[in-house]
Amino acid sequence: MVMAVGFVACDDQTEVCDQVFNADLRALFKYPRPTDGVIVDTTLPYVTVVAKGTDTLFKGATGLKNLSFSLNGTVDSTTYYIKGDSTVTGDTITFKYSRKPHFVSPGCGFATYYTLDTVIFTRYAIDSIRILNREVTTNDDTHLYLFY
Amino acid sequence: MMTRIFTCFISFLLCTGLAFGQDSTEVKLKHDTLTVTQQVSAGLRIGLDISRFAYLYFQPYRTDVTLMADARLNKNLYVAGEFGYNRTSHSDSNYTYKGNGAFVALGIDYNVLKKQTSKQRNILYVGARYGVALFNYEIPEYHIYDEYWGNSSGSVPKQSDNAQWIELVVGLKAEVFRNFFLGWSLRQRFLTTKRIPEGDFPPLVIPGFGPGNKKSVFDFNYSISYQIPLYNVKIPVFSAKAKPKKGH
Numbered sequence: 001m002v003m004a005v006g007f008v009a010c011d012d013q014t015e016v017c018d019q020v021f022n023a024d025l026r027a028l029f030k031y032p033r034p035t036d037g038v039i040v041d042t043t044l045p046y047v048t049v050v051a052k053g054t055d056t057l058f059k060g061a062t063g064l065k066n067l068s069f070s071l072n073g074t075v076d077s078t079t080y081y082i083k084g085d086s087t088v089t090g091d092t093i094t095f096k097y098s099r100k101p102h103f104v105s106p107g108c109g110f111a112t113y114y115t116l117d118t119v120i121f122t123r124y125a126i127d128s129i130r131i132l133n134r135e136v137t138t139n140d141d142t143h144l145y146l147f148y
Numbered sequence: 149m150m151t152r153i154f155t156c157f158i159s160f161l162l163c164t165g166l167a168f169g170q171d172s173t174e175v176k177l178k179h180d181t182l183t184v185t186q187q188v189s190a191g192l193r194i195g196l197d198i199s200r201f202a203y204l205y206f207q208p209y210r211t212d213v214t215l216m217a218d219a220r221l222n223k224n225l226y227v228a229g230e231f232g233y234n235r236t237s238h239s240d241s242n243y244t245y246k247g248n249g250a251f252v253a254l255g256i257d258y259n260v261l262k263k264q265t266s267k268q269r270n271i272l273y274v275g276a277r278y279g280v281a282l283f284n285y286e287i288p289e290y291h292i293y294d295e296y297w298g299n300s301s302g303s304v305p306k307q308s309d310n311a312q313w314i315e316l317v318v319g320l321k322a323e324v325f326r327n328f329f330l331g332w333s334l335r336q337r338f339l340t341t342k343r344i345p346e347g348d349f350p351p352l353v354i355p356g357f358g359p360g361n362k363k364s365v366f367d368f369n370y371s372i373s374y375q376i377p378l379y380n381v382k383i384p385v386f387s388a389k390a391k392p393k394k395g396h
Contacts, residue, residue, distance in 0.1 A: 110349075
């Protein structure tokens, strides 16, 4: 029994990474209902997203209610072009943030955590942006609302 | 020179063993009370925790050496402690880690084994310790992989830290040859110092405590030890009060 107990105490922590630790900025699409002005979820019908300086993330994705923006861990800002419908003009959103390395676990190593500073955007289709949570440390949180 | 020191040390052990290894019985009658006590050889028991060497197999990044010592104070009470050294070195595709440090844990053990003669020195004990570790650690390099934006790298400079904990122990030590003991113990440790602040990174190993990212840790030990007989302890073996005679 003592031997078995000993083996339990001897587990190698550096072997296993059992945590998801990508930290993406998650945005929900919102829309003020014309009849009563209540803010409700909305769906963008035909979404194209391009990260500045890289490839297109989505082209013609339909029925999106939210979007996760992957932030660039090598610089302090990331710019996206987002177009919600083929008939409207797209907007540019720039996220400015600070970065810090975070030790996730002995098995997983490090990840980059972000603190959102400001969001700069054009207003062709986007009406406004509300920041809900500036700390971007998980994929699960909702960090901002995009109002259309 | 080393041979001479070793010879002197062995001679010292043998001489002290002869001097204090003689048990004797003492009978006292005081105030109508008969007390029988026995002088039992005691001393400083020094041991090596051989379970630490198993860590080299299960956790290859750890190198631990732990020495254990205890000394009998009376029939059931022992002052006990452990001290040791840890070196941690780990490297994989995510990061490289280097750390080292030392610790000391002091406390008491209480023998709960009742059914044995006064000459038997096996103990089944419960005990407690307070431990302190001083250590330093660093991350010479780490890598964060991102297929989309590109990888990033960095390092975290060497930092010194300390940790303190409370430890509960249960175990036994059996005398397999005269003055030679084998034993094992189970230990639960509770960190009393504050946790590592968010954003910093905890040590991979706190010397003497265990994983640096946990608040409480379960551990076990196997020990081999030798008791250097240095003194005798009086053990009461019998006590009775004389009954007054009726009619007087």
